[in-house]
Amino acid sequence: MSRHYRIGIGGIAFESSTFSPLHSTTADFHILRGEEIVAGYPYFENGTFEGREDVSWFGTLKARAIPGGAVATASYLEMKNELLERLEAVLPLDGFFFDIHGAMSVVGMDDAEGDLVAAIRKLVGPNCIISTGMDLHGNVTAQEVENIDIFTAYRQAPHVDAMETKARAVHNLLACLDSGTRPYRAWQRIPVGLPGERTSTFWEPGMSVYGKLTESDVVPGVLDASLWVGYVWADQPRNSATTVVTGTDPDAIAAEATKIAKRYWDARAEFDFGVPTGDSDWTIAEALKSEIKPVVISDSGDNPTAGGAGDIPLMAQKLLAVPEIASGEKTALLASLMNAKVVEEAKAAGVGAEITVTLGGVNDPVNGFPLEVTGTVHSIHPSDTIMGGDIAIIKSGGLYILVPQRRIQFGMPESFDRFGIDLHSLDIIVIKIGYLDHEWEDLTPVRLLALTPGAVNQDIVSLPFQRVQRPFYPLDADMAEPEWAPQIFAPIGE
Ligand SMILES: [Zn+2]
Structure with missing residues (x-):
């Protein structure tokens, strides 16, 4: 019928x-x-x-x-x-x-x-x-x-x-x-x-x-x-x-x-985790020691593809504290720190101008904080995606910081093609994603996951849960089988 x-x-x-x-x-x-x-x-x-x-x-x-x-x-x-x-x-x-x-x-x-x-x-x-x-x-x-x-x-x-x-x-x-x-x-x-x-x-x-x-x-x-x-x-x-x-x-x-x-x-x-994992300092130290370049590090707690706010500047702060990066002797790229105001400031200053901006602490002031960064406006890229808006790249020492107007995910190496920065030429690439296999595996064999603070902190036991049903693994690690x-x-x- x-x-x-x-x-x-x-x-x-x-x-x-x-x-x-x-x-x-x-x-x-x-x-x-x-x-x-x-x-x-x-x-x-x-x-x-x-x-x-x-x-x-x-x-x-x-x-x-x-x-x-x-x-x-x-x-x-x-x-x-x-x-x-x-x-x-x-x-x-x-x-x-x-x-x-x-x-x-x-x-x-x-x-x-x-x-x-x-x-x-x-x-x-x-x-x-x-x-x-x-x-x-x-x-x-x-x-x-x-x-x-x-x-x-x-x-x-x-x-x-x-x-x-x-x-x-x-x-x-x-x-x-x-x-x-x-x-x-x-x-x-x-x-x-x-x-x-x-x-x-x-x-x-x-x-x-x-x-x-x-x-x-x-x-x-x-x-x-x-x-x-x-x-x-x-x-x-x-x-x-x-x-x-x-x-x-x-x-x-x-x-x-x-x-x-x-x-x-x-x-x-x-x-x-599918890759070596440690705190932010450990991942940066490992990356600096690595003979193989580039080293990819995920700032996993602030991953916007899982719900992170995308503006915690901890990794930028840590990278700029490395003398070889601050001096430009080594190069790194960080994607990204969303900040609409900084994009406007970069546009107003113009490409090549030196500016001092404050990144972080807007979307997630609980896990993040404001970080003052001085650098040059390396480039400005008009929006070509639904979600990202315009993107400014600020270069401080050897660190390129991608600053989008809106929250955006840089999920794959090809997401960076339009910026004219050769990923293979960099020493360190910090991204905010969960999975470092597939395309990232093709880019480099050295990929590390940094256990960083944020809305999607991977250290589950440290999260301030109040309303989940207990017992619950791993919060109650010794719980009996239901x-x-x-x-x-x-x-x-x-
Ligand atoms: Zn899913």
């Missing part, structure tokens, strides 16, 4: 640290509406998915932003209300693709995505099948599982499978519509909070723990097995690793969820 389906799409995809004093607002988001949403997916071809002519797609609102601090309540409500208004206008729907990241914190709320999907469910009613494809760094709550029929999540970090996962979420939605299936979900919280930097799937034990999910997929009665590392920089009760197994056989999905949870738990102490008893959610609409 063939019929025509009406499927809505929408969501707010954001990752935000509650340890950042810098709140995010609507202006930080890139928002797509209506038909722009479908046009933005690489896995839709000319508005169709898998060649299916029997589906009409209705984009509502899809917002995303560079990770940051918690979303201001009014901004969240503004985006939520617009999504719901657009959703109401396209009812009735047979299905809804809920496209989120899963780690959005909103000021004053404990479960933002749960709140959003509960409101969506209320509008679309129990007969609409909701499917989601999430980042594995999301925190998954009972409220979400109550309202979502089908879960899937990335299985690789870094997320080379992001688009494949989103496409799988849409594929699963259509499969359930075609077969008339409303699946069960088995949900198991795993009381472990680890940063993504330790839990990459490109080395062990992450590789095996995630690799084995495909074994659960093929168990009869299982549709999808998902495992979330979670988002650890959220001081909320929902913060934890989780597994959700979706399927038609409640016993089978419970058994698989237990296996997955236990496997992650058993590996908890083995997860480690009794695994996945909660089963009955098919929605029955």
Whole structure:
């Protein structure tokens, strides 16, 4: 029996640290509406998915932003209300693709995505099948599982499978519509909070723990097995690793969820950073000693790709304190210290002028501080990305400091191509990212991770948690293994 389906799409995809004093607002988001949403997916071809002519797609609102601090309540409500208004206008729907990241914190709320999907469910009613494809760094709550029929999540970090996962979420939605299936979900919280930097799937034990999910997929009665590392920089009760197994056989999905949870738990102490790690002084000393150049150091606590404020000047201060760098005998590059005022000052002074500026202490005055830097305006680069704005490069001694107008991520070596600075000519490159493999591995074999302060401090035990559920590993390092008893959610609409 063939019929025509009406499927809505929408969501707010954001990752935000509650340890950042810098709140995010609507202006930080890139928002797509209506038909722009479908046009933005690489896995839709000319508005169709898998060649299916029997589906009409209705984009509502899809917002995303560079990770940051918690979303201001009014901004969240503004985006939520617009999504719901657009959703109401396209009812009735047979299905809804809920496209989120899963780690959005909103000021004053404990479960933002749960709140959003509960409101969506209320509008679309129990007969609409909701499917989601999430980042594995999301925190998954009972409220979400109550309202979502089908879960899937990335299985690789870094997320080379992001688009494949989103496409799988849409594929699963259509499969359930075609077969008339409303699946069960088995949900198991795993009381472990680890940063993504330790839990990459490109080395062990992450590789095996995630690799084995495909074994659960093929168990009869299982549709999808998902495992979330979670988002650890959220001081909320929902913060934890989780597994959700979706399927038609409640016993089978419970058994698989237990296996997955236990496997992650058993590996908890083995997860480690993929590169040598130490404090800021140690990384700089190692870099100065290195025969191989350049040495790449990540200022990991202030990483804007995970939610850091992107303006903590600690590494700039430390580098400028090195006599060979201050004198220009050695060269280094630091990306970046966001500061709109300094960009204006550099523009006013002009390229080649000497200026004294104050960097840091604006976005994150809790973990950061103001640092006075005297140098020359090396160059000014007009905005060519959505998020970055104009970028000024200030050169002090041998240190190039990239100063963007807005928070920006310099995720790959090619991000620097447009600045005319040859990365291979430098002694030290300090970036603020989590993963130093792939392209960075191609650039240099010497990559170090500095454990620095910030909104995404990698030293989890040192964070001022007050509201996470205890016991929680690694805060309670000696806690006993939990009794695994996945909660089963009955098919929605029955
Ligand atoms: Zn992620």
